[in-house]
Amino acid sequence: MELYCELCCLPFEGRRCPVCGRKAVRGVEPEDLCFLTEQEQIWAGMLADVLNKERIPCLRKSVLGAGLALKGGVMMERERFYVYFRQLPAAREIVEGLGI
Numbered sequence: 040m041e042l043y044c045e046l047c048c049l050p051f052e053g054r055r056c057p058v059c060g061r062k063a064v065r066g067v068e069p070e071d072l073c074f075l076t077e078q079e080q081i082w083a084g085m086l087a088d089v090l091n092k093e094r095i096p097c098l099r100k101s102v103l104g105a106g107l108a109l110k111g112g113v114m115m116e117r118e119r120f121y122v123y124f125r126q127l128p129a130a131r132e133i134v135e136g137l138g139i
């Protein structure tokens with residue numbers, strides 16, 4: 040059975056979360072939100088459109104990328120996408136299909 044880390048929103052196999060190393064994890068549930076991908080905004084908009092067309096609900100969270108610290112202050116805003124575990128395989132296929 041796959042496990043799920045609530046801190047990282049990540050399903051995984053094995054004993055510990057591969058991201059934070061936590062062992063206090065539980066079995067993954069179909070309705071758990073799972074991290075899908077992190078994209079720059081131009082791709083994020085496109086991905087959201089396709090997920091919407093495929094009727095895959097997603098949660099988007101803005102994060103500020105490394106560009107923030109660069110001289111000139113170009114803010115490279117990025118977005119993280121989360122989807123329900125039961126739809127994660129389909130969502131991953133979409134991301135791969137887009138080549139992003």
Ligand SMILES: [Zn+2]
Nearest residue numbers: 044047056059
């Ligand atoms: Zn974790």
